[in-house]
Amino acid sequence: MKPASSLQKRLGLGLTLGMTLLWLGATVGAWVVVQHELNEVFDSALEETAQRILPLAVLEIGNRDEPRQARHIAPLKVRKEYLTYLVRGAKGEILMQSHDADPSIFNPLPVEGFTTTSRYRLYGASALREGVFIEMAEPLAHRREAAQEALFALLLPILALIPISLLGTWLFVHVSLRSVRAYRRAIETRGVGDLSPIKVDRLPAEIDPLAEAVNHLMERLRKALEAERSFTANSAHELRTPLAATLAHIQRLRREAPEGPLQVRAAKIETSLQALTRLSEKLMQLAKAEGGGLLSEAPQDLVPVLAHVVDECNHAAGQRVHVVLPAARSVLSAIDPDAFAILVRNLIENAMKHGAPDRPIEVSLSSQALLRVVNAGPVVPEPILRRLTERFVRGESGAQGSGLGLAIALTIAQGVNATIALVSPATGKQDGFEVIVQFVLGR
Structure with missing residues (x-):
């Protein structure tokens, strides 16, 4: 182009x-x-x-x-x-x-x-x-x-x-387009989730209708996204209670049912309800990632948050996650701690589901706020690798999942102006999968 x-x-x-x-x-x-x-x-x-x-x-x-x-x-x-x-x-x-x-x-x-x-x-x-x-x-x-x-x-x-006329014309055009450049900077500097109207004074008559049309379009898009996020969050929230009650009844039914086909059917229903519960939780996380509030008012230390999430994952997975923390023991960034915890948990869960079960998961955070999550496993083909951050897209590992983990991580990263990259094979290895997230350092 x-x-x-x-x-x-x-x-x-x-x-x-x-x-x-x-x-x-x-x-x-x-x-x-x-x-x-x-x-x-x-x-x-x-x-x-x-x-x-x-x-x-x-x-x-x-x-x-x-x-x-x-x-x-x-x-x-x-x-x-x-x-x-x-x-x-x-x-x-x-x-x-x-x-x-x-x-x-x-x-x-x-x-x-x-x-x-x-x-x-x-x-x-x-x-x-x-x-x-x-x-x-x-x-x-x-x-x-x-x-x-x-x-x-x-x-x-x-x-x-x-040359005098060239300089004079250049300066005159430069001054005349000052408001247009201000409008461009206002668009470039706003975050991915910022859909508020753009206000720039004294735009040229040829550009002003375009700016108004863009503001109207952004307002319509904001309302549509808010409605979608509200529906997703409300639906996921309203499903949690009946799902939990239904799951409790099914678990009680399993304990009371005699051995036989009824026990098998109850186990399958329990598995489906657990998957539906996890999907509901993922949808709530996605609604939070898209709804803003991902940045904190003051820079937060990422090290204790990462250590806490890794401890929770190790408690559930049997000490499978190996973490490497920076020597400074303090990494400041403007991301909200809850959002950072959701991002890390989704990356580790993705590595647990799709990585080799007998190999450890490596998690590291550098003093420059560079997060890396590496798992062993087969190499992901390039066409699939490019689509893994899309919603409901899963790899070829055959593991059960909703296909939302990497999409949630990407949404959070974009909302805090971080960069995310998927690499397969992992850096310095012949196989495996690696996710690299570079956060903006806080001051």
Whole structure:
């Protein structure tokens, strides 16, 4: 799945790119206009220069002893000339030329008006009834150089404005999306079971209806979950008394019944009632795990709670559980002690039911609030391992159970912001099953 991109990034880059393209388009349009105006100015200068030189050239030629003899006009300073000229007769003979003029760049015969070659822009004019012609030449490279300098003068400010506009756009979008980021943080920081409405002021008009819809959806979901938990808890609670009474009657019936089929049927009924009683207890634990109240007001020490639960399990299972406690003898976490006891008891019961009966169960708690419960047994296949935390899902061991133990442990872990992982084979072993729970350390 392609990761989602940041709205701030998309808006910042999009707006900056759009403004840059608009600026470049405007710059190109301005450059075209400037280039056209430059050509008009250069043509005007070429024409005016020819009109001013031509009378002087005619006067100078008329005062010569030999008017038809070509003559170079010496410059006051030797420098590169952008404008060169030829003064010629009607047949093309050269009467006068600038010192740097190259006759090969001009037309073979004088031509009045503007003409353009591959390298020069030419202008011709005549005097004395078209007996004397002047042609001015200007290199096109000179005009291109002027146009390039004008283009650079237009582009340089844009190159400086691009990073400034990017920074300004980024800051503006960052400030504008401040309420959206606050809304995102409010969603990210709340716990799994927190379905209360999210209140964030001054959301954009495009986001505010979405936030309202999310709040309505969360309210409906909260009511549905509360109804489900209430039904589960009430049902389990109401079943406890009749189940206990029925179980007592069945046990008395077993003692009073003679040996035979009635005794066998009574034993089966007793087993079913005991399983139903355990299921009722699991449902009450699940309702407590989903109903909140999993965090205590102050950090609690997990070590004595773990030791007490292990002692209870060993009393019922014949010292099968081996526990390793941290050397510090004190591990603080914000989880409620009752919730922690329910989680540990479910993990140990799961290990007893599905682990090898002749192998011990290893329970350890580190000083970093890392709980591990390990039991021996066959390796659990990966497809089944991924689904074991779902409700009413059991492994392939064939042991009797409700399929709620790991689901209750996962619900409690999520409610206290702990992480839970199922591993098979167990860490450092060839077989077995391991549950690892990392709690948040208290301060």
